[in-house]
Amino acid sequence: MKIKEGCVILTKLIDKLNEHWIAKANQPILKDAQNREWLTGSQARHRIDKIKDEFKTIGITTGAVVTISLPNDINYPLVNQALWELGAIGHLVAPSTALIEIEREVNEYGYFGAITLVNRPTTNVTNCWRETTIINKKWSIFINHKHIKNMVMSGTELDTALILNTSGTTGKPKRVALSHQQLLKSAQHIVTSQKLTSQETTMVVMPLFHINATVISTLATFVSGGNLVITDKFSASKFWSQVAEHHVTWISLVPTIISILLLNEQARNEYGKEKNKLQLRYVRSASFSLPEERWHAFEQMFGIPVIEGYGMTEAASLITLNPFNHPKIGSVGIPIATEVQLMVDGKLTNESGMTGEIALKGDHVITSYLDPAPHAFADKWLLTGDVGRFDTEGYLYIIGRVKEMINRGGEKVSPYAIESIISVLPFIEEVIAVGLPHDLYGEEVALAIISRDKETPRIKLKNQIENYATQNLSKPERPTKIFFVHDVPRNPTGKVKRFELVKQLLQQS
Secondary structure (H helix, E strand, C coil), X not given: CEEECCEEEECHHHHHHHHHHHHCCCCEEEEECCCCEEEEHHHHHHHHHXXXXXXXXXXXXXXXXXXXXXXXXXXXXXXXXXXXXXXXXXXXXXXXXXXHHHHHHHHHHCCCEEEEECCCCCCCCCCCEEEEEECCEEEEEEECCCCCCCCCCCCCCCCEEEEEECCCCCCCCCEEEEEHHHHHHHHHHHHHHHCCCCCCEEEECCCCXXXXXXXXXXXHHHHHCCXXXXXXXXXCCCHHHHHHHCCCCEEEECHHHHHHHHHCHHHHHHHHHHHHHCCCCEEEECCCCCCXXXXXXXXXXXXXXXXXXXXXXXXXCCCEECCCCCCCCCCCEEECXXXXXXEECCEEECCCCCCEEEEEECCCCCCCCCCCCCCCEECCEEEEEEEEEECCCCCEEEEEECCCCEEECCEEECHHHHHHHHCCCCCEEEEEEEEEEECCXXXXXXXXXXXXXXXXXXXXHHHHHHHHHHHHCCHHHCCCEEEECCCCCECXXXXXXXXXXXXXXXXXX
16 A cells, blocks of 8 residues: 555555546546436546545545445445545445434444435434535535544555445344455456456446445446446336446346346336347346246346356455356355355365355455454354355355244244245245244244235135145245235345344234
């Protein structure tokens, strides 16, 4: 890490980003899909300098942590780089986060402050917020007058660049600190594993406060020298026209979006109009397992391969990926620049056929959390909380979550296996399996069903599910309670918050 004019400006990550802006100084490489605004490399670099100057005026210095609560926007990755060049750190949170919650966390953690939009409700929020205009954008700045101290920076590549929250499906999210080195290594591994080049264009449709959009879509594209289009949010009706218009060659999605594209009539009609213009070679799917029938259905309907991978915030979004020339449907692929083992009865193994908690090591994998997590590591291996198994060729299969596995009378049941079987029924839009408390068995299997069939009486649909389960599931896996719901609790990336769903179903029952 080199220091110039009192600011940290040249970690290897920042160096790589600046190479990108210089190499394509006169070419449009970064686009805002909403405003149809393209930036060339030199324009992006100029905008970073302007943002950085504004941040210095506010008082952001080396080691300052700033909560960033902004919607998807062409400036989002430029804000990150401006902070990094000041030696500062962004804690990325959802743009929907309440201002009072932002203020509470900034005070609790002793951060410097926060940046968000101005046009948000400010009820019960203190007068510490003030408006400012940065690159013609009106933002609200919160300065923490109780600011304790900046984070200690070592002056090396190991300095923290970003803080993100874990998904938080089972409780309060833990804070994950990712260094400049970890972000760069992950981006480089993604470039290598996907064979990305400077000729690629990808499009961000997922939220940029999430690790997938930040690293897989954004940083990997910049590191490869490719072009990036940023949408404000995913739109099923606009998706295929956006992909066609911007000559998108690959895209990272989550199973929820893949399912919506399959089921949404407007999306299917739009695909029919645009399919001859598409240059999309493949879709990358991650975040949670894509049901096998949805995988087949997507490839059959749209003729575009789905390459499934596995990642998490703690590994800067990269753990495994299916090889392009030999994907295995149902698996999340093979390890990519990551050591992956299974914790079985207190011992690590990669033996095929064994089932255990997935453990990780790697140059892009954290070795501690910012918050206490005494059981998260074993001999420097990160324990992911995910349960998996390897096949004889080294492909990893996700079975479920340690805390989400359903324990029916001592039989450990995977909710994902149940969902994969039941989701085949044609009237089911989405199915989520959870364990509900049971006096005799400890837990019983319950299903939350979102149905596409609004006409057939639910008792008949329930009977169909029960009959199908009897024929296709083992006795411990068969649901004993079935609920029809309009939607389920989700985190901002669409992942089901199963702990909250259990509470909801208990109330409903």
